[in-house]
Amino acid sequence: xxxxxxxxxxxxxxxxxxxxxxxxxxxxxxxxxxxxxxxxxxxxxxxxxxxxxxxxxxxxxxxxxxxxxxxxxxxxxxxxxxxxxxxxxxxxxxxxxxxxxxxxxxxxxxxxxxxxxxxxxxxxxxxxxxxxxxxxxxxxxxxxxxxxxxxxxxxxxxxxxxxxxxxxxxxxxxxxxxxxxxxxxxxxxxxxxxxxxxxxxxxxxxxxxxxxxxxxxxxxxxxxxxxxxxxxxxxxxxxxxxxxxxxxxxxxxxxxxxxxxxxxxxxxxxxxxxxxxxxxxxxxxxxxxxxxxxxxxxxxxxxxxxxxxxxxxxxxxxxxxxxxxxxxxxxxxxxxxxxxxxxxxxxxxxxxxxxxxxxxxxxxxxxxxxxxxxxxxxxxxxxxxxxxxxxxxxxxxxxxxxxxxxxxxxxxxxxxxxxxxxxxxxxxxxxxxxxxxxxxxxxxxxxxxxxxxxxxxxxxxxxxxxxxxxxxxxxxxxxxxxxxxxxxxxxxxxxxxxxxxxxxxxxxxxxxxxxxxxxxxxxxxxxxxxxxxxxxxxxxxxxxxxxxxxxxxxxxxxxxxxxxxxxxxxxxxxxxxxxxxxxxxxxxxxxxxxxxxxxxxxxxxxxxxxxxxxxxxxxxxxxxxxxxxxxxxxxxxxxxxxxxxxxxxxxxxxxxxxxxxxxxxxxxxxxxxxxxxxxxxxxxxxxxxxxxxxxxxxxxxxxxxxxxxxxxxxxxxxxxxxxxxxxxxxxxxxxxxxxxxxxxxxxxxxxxxxxxxxxxxxxxxxxxxxxxxxxxxxxxxxxxxxxxxxxxxxxxxxxxxxxxxxxxxxxxxxxxxxxxxxxxxxxxxxxxxxxxxxxxxxxxxxxxxx
Numbered sequence: 001x002x003x004x005x006x007x008x009x010x011x012x013x014x015x016x017x018x019x020x021x022x023x024x025x026x027x028x029x030x031x032x033x034x035x036x037x038x039x040x041x042x043x044x045x046x047x048x049x050x051x052x053x054x055x056x057x058x059x060x061x062x063x064x065x066x067x068x069x070x071x072x073x074x075x076x077x078x079x080x081x082x083x084x085x086x087x088x089x090x091x092x093x094x095x096x097x098x099x100x101x102x103x104x105x106x107x108x109x110x111x112x113x114x115x116x117x118x119x120x121x122x123x124x125x126x127x128x129x130x131x132x133x134x135x136x137x138x139x140x141x142x143x144x145x146x147x148x149x150x151x152x153x154x155x156x157x158x159x160x161x162x163x164x165x166x167x168x169x170x171x172x173x174x175x176x177x178x179x180x181x182x183x184x185x186x187x188x189x190x191x192x193x194x195x196x197x198x199x200x201x202x203x204x205x206x207x208x209x210x211x212x213x214x215x216x217x218x219x220x221x222x223x224x225x226x227x228x229x230x231x232x233x234x235x236x237x238x239x240x241x242x243x244x245x246x247x248x249x250x251x252x253x254x255x256x257x258x259x260x261x262x263x264x265x266x267x268x269x270x271x272x273x274x275x276x277x278x279x280x281x282x283x284x285x286x287x288x289x290x291x292x293x294x295x296x297x298x299x300x301x302x303x304x305x306x307x308x309x310x311x312x313x314x315x316x317x318x319x320x321x322x323x324x325x326x327x328x329x330x331x332x333x334x335x336x337x338x339x340x341x342x343x344x345x346x347x348x349x350x351x352x353x354x355x356x357x358x359x360x361x362x363x364x365x366x367x368x369x370x371x372x373x374x375x376x377x378x379x380x381x382x383x384x385x386x387x388x389x390x391x392x393x394x395x396x397x398x399x400x401x402x403x404x405x406x407x408x409x410x411x412x413x414x415x416x417x418x419x420x421x422x423x424x425x426x427x428x429x430x431x432x433x434x435x436x437x438x439x440x441x442x443x444x445x446x447x448x449x450x451x452x453x454x455x456x457x458x459x460x461x462x463x464x465x466x467x468x469x470x471x472x473x474x475x476x477x478x479x480x481x482x483x484x485x486x487x488x489x490x491x492x493x494x495x496x497x498x499x500x501x502x503x504x505x506x507x508x509x510x511x512x513x514x515x516x517x518x519x520x521x522x523x524x525x526x527x528x529x530x531x532x533x534x535x536x537x538x539x540x541x542x543x544x545x546x547x548x549x550x551x552x553x554x555x556x557x558x559x560x561x562x563x564x565x566x567x568x569x570x571x572x573x574x575x576x577x578x579x580x581x582x583x584x585x586x587x588x589x590x591x592x593x594x595x596x597x598x599x600x601x602x603x604x605x606x607x608x609x610x611x612x613x614x615x616x617x618x619x620x621x622x623x624x625x626x627x628x629x630x631x632x633x634x635x636x637x638x639x640x641x642x643x644x645x646x647x648x649x650x651x652x653x654x655x656x657x658x659x660x661x662x663x664x665x666x667x668x669x670x671x672x673x674x675x676x677x678x679x680x681x682x683x684x685x686x687x688x689x690x691x692x693x694x695x696x697x698x699x700x701x702x703x704x705x706x707x708x709x710x711x712x713x714x715x716x717x718x719x720x721x722x723x724x725x726x727x728x729x730x731x732x733x734x735x736x737x738x739x740x741x742x743x744x745x746x747x748x749x750x751x752x753x754x755x756x757x758x759x760x761x762x763x764x765x766x767x768x769x770x771x772x773x774x775x776x777x778x779x780x781x782x783x784x785x786x787x788x789x790x791x792x793x794x795x796x797x798x799x800x801x802x803x804x805x806x807x808x809x810x811x812x813x814x815x816x817x818x819x820x821x822x823x824x825x826x827x828x829x830x831x832x833x834x835x836x837x838x839x840x841x842x843x844x845x846x847x848x849x850x
Contacts, residue, residue, distance in 0.1 A: 033062045040066060045075050052081035056088040060701035063089045071097050076106055083112040087119045088733075090699065095125030102128055107137045114143035119731055121151035130159030133175075138168040145171060149178025150730060152723055157184045164194055172197065173205040180209030183761050188215045195221045200230035207233060208768070211240025212761055219244055223252045235290045242294025243764065250298060254306040256291035289322050296326030304334045308341060308354065316352030316383045327357040335363040342369040345378065352383035359390025367391060371399045381406065382414045389418035397422050397431055404435045409446070416452045423459040425491035430462035437468045451483045458487025466498055473501045482516045489520020493558060499529045506533075506547055518547035522554025522793075530555035530586075531564060537579055538571055546827070549582025550793070553831075556586035557791070562594035569598035581612050581825040588616025588831070589791065596620035607635050608807075612825050614641035618648040618833045628657045631673075636666035637823040643669055644820055647676030648833055652684050659693040662705070667846040668809075668821035670697075671704040675818045678712020687718040695720035703734035704811065704819050704846045710737065711817040714744030717751070726762040729779070735772050736819065736843065742766060742778040743817035750782060785815070789834035796824045796842065804828025809845035814838075821846040 036058070039051030052070045055063050067089055070082030079101070086094040094116050101113035110132065117125045132144040145163070148156035160179055166172050176194065179187040187209070194206045207225055210218040218240070225237035238256060241249040292310065295303040307327050314323045327334050334357065341354040351373055358366030370387055373379035379387075381403060388396040400422060403415040419432055436453045439445050445453070454472070457465040465487075472484045485505055488498050502525065505517035521529055533552040536543050556568070565587065572583050584602065587595045599616055600623060602609045614630050617623050627650070630642035643661050646654050658680070661673035674697045681690040690712070697709035698720060710725055712718075725748075729741035745763055749756045766779035794812065795804040805828045812820040812830075815838030824830050832840075843849070 033058055033066070036066055040070055040073070040078075045078070048073060048075060049077045049081065052078045052085070055082065055085035058089075060089050064091055067091055068097065076109060080108060080112050083116050086116055090701065091120060092699075093122055094120040095122045099125055099128045102132050107140055110135060110137070110140045111143050114140065114147045118143075118147035118150050121147065121153065123153060123155065126151045126153050126156050130156070133159055133163045133166075138171055141166065141168065141171045142174045145174040145178045149174070149181040152182065152726070154182070154184060157182055157186055161187060161190050164190055169199045169202055172199070172202045176202065176205035176209045180205075180212035181765060183213055183758070185213065185215055188213055188217050192218055192221045195225055200228070200233055203228060203230065203233045204236045207236035207240050211236070211243040212765060214243055214757070214761070216244060216246055219246045219248055223249055226252055226256070231284065231287055234287045238287065238290045238294045242290075242297035245298050247298060247300040247302060250295065250300060250302045250306065253291050253294055253298075254302075256287055257295075257306060257310045292322045292326040293329070296329030299330035299333060301333075301337070304330050304337050307334075308337060308350070311350040311353035312347050314349055314353050316349055316356060316380075321353070321356075324353055324357050324360065327353075328360045332361055332363060335361060335365060338363075339366055339369050342366070342373040342379065348378075348380050351379040352387075355379055355384055355387035356390065359387035359392075362390075362392060364391070364393060367393055367396055371396070374399070381408070381411045385411070385414040385418040389421040392422065394422055394427075394429065397429070401432055401435045404439055405442075409449075412449060413452070416449065416456055420452070420456050420459050423456070423461070425459055425461035428461035428463075428491070430460060430464050432456060432460050433462055433464045433468065436460075436465075440468065447477070447480070451480055454480070454483040454487050458490035461491040463495070466495065470497060470501060473505065478510070478512070482512060485513065485516040485520050489523040489525075492524040493526045494521075494524035494529075496528070499525055502551075503529065503532060506551060507543065511544070514544045514547040515550075518544075518551040519554075521551035525551060525555035525558070527555070527559040527561055527564060530559050531567075534564075534567055534571060537575065545576060545579045546582075549579035549827075552579075553582045553586035553589060553793075556595075557589035557591075559590055560592045560594075562592065565590060565592070565594040565598050568595075569601065572602070577608075577826040581608070581827050581829070584609065584612040584616050585793075585831050588619040588833075591619070593622060596623040599623070600626055603630070607638070608826055610635065611637045611641055611823060614638050614645055615822075615825075615831060617642075618645035621649040624649045624651065624654065628654060631657050631661050631669075636664075636669055639664065639666065640668040640672050640822040643672040643676050644822070647672070647679035650676065650680045652680070652686055652689065655680060655686060655689050659690070662693055662697050662700075662709075667702045667704060668811075668823075670700070670702065671708045671819060671821050671846055674700075674705055674708040674712055675820070678708070678715035678818070681712070681716035681718070687716040690716055691718040691720070694718060695724070698724060698728065702846070703732075703737050703849055704821060706732070707734065707736040707740035707817075708819055710740040710744050714747035715816070715818075719748075726759065729762055729766055734849070735775055736849065738766070738770065738772070738775045739778050740817055742775065743783070746782045783815075786837040788837050790837055792832045792835050792840065793829055794832060794840075794842075795827070795829045797828070809847055811843040811845050811849070813841050813843050815840065819843065819846070 036051045036054055039047045042048055055066050055070060063085060067082050067085040070078055071086065073079050098113040098116045101109045104110055117129060126148055129144045129148050133141055135141050145160060148160055160175050163175050164172060166175065176191065179191060191206050191210055195203060197203050197206065207222060210222060222237045222241050226234055228234050228237065238253055241253060295307050307323060310323045314321050338354040338358050342351060355370045358370065370379065370384055374381055374384040385400060385403065388400055397419060400415050400418045403411055406412050406415065423429055423432065436457050440450055440453050457468055469484050469487055475481050488502060502517045502521050506514050508514050530552055533548050533555060537545060537548050568583055568587055572580060575583055587599050599613050602613050603626065610633060614627065617627055624646065627642045627646045631639055633639050643658060646658060655677065658673045658676050662670050664670045677690040677694055681687050694709045694713050698706055700706050710728060725741050725744050729738055729745065732738055742763060745759045749759050763779045767776050770776040770779065796808045796810045797804050806824065806826050808824045808828055810822060810824055815836045822830060
């Protein structure tokens with residue numbers, strides 16, 4: 001993501017070369033299913049095999065019946081191809097259809113049956129797998145154990161326990177993993193008995209399983225495993241002890257922190273039979289990192305004390321630190337000990353680490369001790385300033401401002417950064433104006449610091465800062481001038497003298513100056529600026545109409561004058577494409593009936609206008625009824641925008657139309673409608689009204705529809721059959737769906753405060769096992785939400801290009817997990833009303849996603 005202008009103007013790049021079409025979403029000629037069906041009935045086995053290979057290419061509603069038929073074919077190759085199709089098409093209760101294969105002589109069929117049952121388990125099929133755990137082929141036994149562990153069914157536990165002593169190590173490993181996934185307490189004692197298995201891979205799997213089971217009875221056995229000769233086993237054992245959160249284990253874990261974090265040296269081996277010293281791929285540093293995480297999870301007084309001791313060897317300059325992260329994970333209970341450290345005579349590294357952790361925890365009780373430690377020289381200034389910035393309290397500002405003129409340039413730069421982070425333009429604070437002015441006027445201040453001081457003045461939100469900034473707006477230094485223009489637009493509404501300077505700059509010869517001025521007017525300009533810009537747009541052909549349109553759309557968001565709305569409407573028919581979408585967007589951002597009336601007048605215009613009107617009406621709750629008919633528009637781009645906008649402004653009476661739109665053949669329309677159902681239901685308290693349609697959509701063959709349905713279930717507080725979301729997290733092939741499932745589960749867990757142990761275990765298992773790092777990270781910890789929303793204009797630029805692409809398909813991933821899909825406007829842009837604060841990114845467009 002490349003930010004062109006701060007606060008609301010984003011250019012998001014997506015690589016078109018990475019697009020790969022999903023088979024189930026590809027275009028299929030109408031006669032193809034008929035041809036496949038005829039070929040499946042052919043006496044020629046080669047023809048049936050070729051047809052079976054193509055079943056997975058079909059949409060779900062066409063492919064499922066053919067897959068069911070092919071699963072019963074007498075030819076092995078046809079059935080194997082049908083099994084792959086059944087998995088890809090998410091054939092319901094497919095496991096029951098292949099139970100008979102478990103007794104087939106061909107091992108490939110038995111393996112395929114296990115895979116099908118794993119993707120679609122039922123009580124009957126899982127019970128049948130118990131017999132296959134005695135299969136002569138070890139690969140089949142592994143597949144059976146994996147399928148049983150994925151089923152979540154208690155009936156799988158007893159058969160699995162009977163095979164913990166399987167002769168094949170890979171089977172023992174998979175049985176242990178499966179028992180951990182099932183989380184049944186009956187497995188604890190048998191697994192404890194396998195902690196000393198002769199093979200390290202088995203011991204490692206057993207340690208992980210005991211951690212997933214979370215039973216304190218395993219503590220002693222896991223503490224013994226900390227002395228294992230395999231570093232991999234030690235990592236899993238210490239991780240498991242962290243999951244058990246037993247303070248009893250702290251004394252055994254703490255010595256592992258003494259290992260050199262960068263060393264791969266092998267710690268003292270044991271004489272366990274069959275184990276070579278140093279066996280395993282993990283190094284001592286990984287054992288230490290696991291020990292840090294475990295102590296952070298335990299979070300007891302003694303665990304915190306051990307972690308604070310580790311700060312002495314930590315590097316406080318590193319952006320991230322396992323030691324500090326572990327202390328943050330321990331939570332606010334660590335604050336008293338950290339405060340005590342700062343009040344004593346710690347080493348510089350320990351003091352810096354303690355202050356940074358207090359800042360990351362947002363512990364206000366750490367403010368005074370941090371400042372005192374800086375004044376006493378115990379805490380290095382640059383680290384103390386960073387800690388105060390993390391703390392986020394405006395009470396820290398005076399201490400920070402005192403260091404703006406420090407002799408050390410490193411300290412000065414950190415002080416400027418800290419002051420900027422502690423200020424919020426929405427809450428004017430003039431305390432930084434005079435110190436910043438003094439530094440700006442000082443000829444000895446380096447140019448790069450002056451630029452940052454200008455930005456700092458913008459962050460103050462104080463009218464007094466204008467007197468400092470305005471004389472600098474025509475400086476010859478391009479970078480300095482851009483910073484001044486950006487700072488002038490940091491707070492709204494801009495007074496007339498600021499608007500005048502910005503309006504002059506928007507006519508500058510330099511494109512980057514025009515863009516900076518336009519973005520500042522968009523953020524801070526008011527009705528008077530809007531009127532002047534509209535006049536320029538109409539009479540000055542030589543002006544940068546793109547920049548004027550950008551500025552005008554933002555300025556209109558702070559206008560309510562019906563006469564101005566009428567003028568915009570009158571200007572639209574003769575406006576060039578580069579400004580036309582900006583005007584329609586501006587009417588959407590302009591509040592009041594007058595502007596929505598003008599927008600409604602363009603509902604019957606061309607396709608591009610209709611798309612933009614459907615998007616812009618998201619800013620007008622009073623015009624929600626206009627969006628419902630647009631769900632039936634001939635253009636899918638119009639329908640997609642209408643569905644998304646209804647999510648922003650629709651009420652209960654829109655739910656029926658959105659429910660129908662979830663079945664739209666266009667994936668962007670259906671996905672947006674699924675997302676809209678959750679947003680409307682959350683706003684209107686209508687979980688019961690959307691539950692059935694969202695649960696159905698969670699099984700849609702199109703991944704982005706499934707993803708939005710799952711997130712919407714979490715937003716609305718609705719639920720489907722037990723285990724549906726956890727099943728998607730564990731088995732769905734789409735990264736987007738697994739991310740959505742993690743989002744929904746975390747939302748469910750946060751609502752409950754206590755309990756939800758099954759969901760927590762599913763998330764922990766995902767964090768440790770998911771093959772995609774993004775999904776694993778999402779599962780690892782609850783998302784941190786920043787309150788509030790932003791209005792954001794996004795430009796869609798192909799990767800490696802600086803220019804947006806008009807009418808480009810896009811999929812925007814919001815911080816709350818919802819995906820917005822559609823077609824960019826004629827500028828290559830789209831506008832998102834009230835997007836939750838946080839990170840946004842572009843994903844592969846829905847039409848091309850797998």
